[in-house]
Amino acid sequence: MCTNLFYAGFDGTTGEQITRVFKNKEHAGVEFTVGPIPIDDRVGKEIVTQITTTMKSNKTFYIDSNGRDFLQRIRDYREDWDLEVNQPIDRNYYPVNLGIYLKDETSELLLLVDRSVRGSGIVDGQLELMLHRILLYDDGKGVVEALNETVCVGNDCRGLIVQGKYYLRIDPIGEGAKWRRSYGQEIYSPLLLAFIEQDEKTGTNFQVSTFSGMDSSYSLPDNVALLTLQELEDGKILLRWLIFLLLLYIIIT
Structure with a gap:
């Protein structure tokens, strides 16, 4: 049951975010819809959402590696070489497949996503997710085309509409790992329902084989x-x- 709803729009584009605070849950859920991104001015745009806190994160944030372990990221820094920061935003963006979080001496702020996005901690105490973007010119990095995808119905072509969800939670320092692992697993590997059509003409009933190598009352840790x-x-x-x-x-x- 949802106890509170909060609505927010995006500057200069079509879209909204709906934040839901659920009863008996210690996290909030945010559902976003973005697009089509207007390009009448012939300027490419990247749509981001930012969560800003007063936490002192000291240029450090953490992002998952293929949905499993979380790796430390330090803004404007690489462990193996001296990074020349000529693009301060682009050089600090990373793929986010499961989650991103930051922490200070007292608290942790964690975001879990339901789809792959890009994310960063461009400013201390702040997490940022890129939800959608359109680029009108090729960036010269091998694709040989602009990132401007459209959906056409006849001769009417419009930009894509992106929908998704992310979840956020604040914990005391050291207590966020359990939630990001357990709830993150539910998001990253949800149960998939499968169906089969029964042959009504022959009246065939499909028998489902069952097997248990453990007591039926046992649950995994x-x-x-x-x-x-x-x-x-x-x-x-x-x-x-x-x-x-x-x-x-x-x-x-």
Whole structure:
């Protein structure tokens, strides 16, 4: 049940954000709709959302690596070489597949996303996500075309509309890991529903085979998730368990 709704628009473009604060939940959910981005002025645009706090993050923020471990990022810095900062925004943007967070001595601010976006911490105490963009000129980096995707119905072509969600939460320092791992797993690997059509003419009923290698009342620990259950050759079964910081492979014969 949602207890509060907050609406916000984007300057100079078509779109809105709806923030929902849920009863009995310690995080807020934000649903955004952006587009089509107006380009009548022939200027490309990047649409971002910014969450600003008073936290002293000291140029440091953390972004997931392919939805698993979180890596430290330091603004205007690279560990392996001396970074020449001639593009201060572009050089500090990274892919965000699951989440991004920052922290100081007392608190942590975490954002989880439901789709891949770009993100950064351009300003201390602030997290930024790029939700949509249109570029009218090729950037010279290999694509050989401008990033200006459209949807056409007949001769009527319009820019794309992007919809998505992200979730945010503030925790005391050191207490955010459990939520970003558990809830992040639900977002990153949701259950998929599959359906099959029953043959009404023959009245065939499909029998679902069942098997349990453990007691039916047993539940996996909160920090463990089943990634793969796959039948291999010669009657072997591949099991992959995710222990959030580790990946465990087991082959059962």
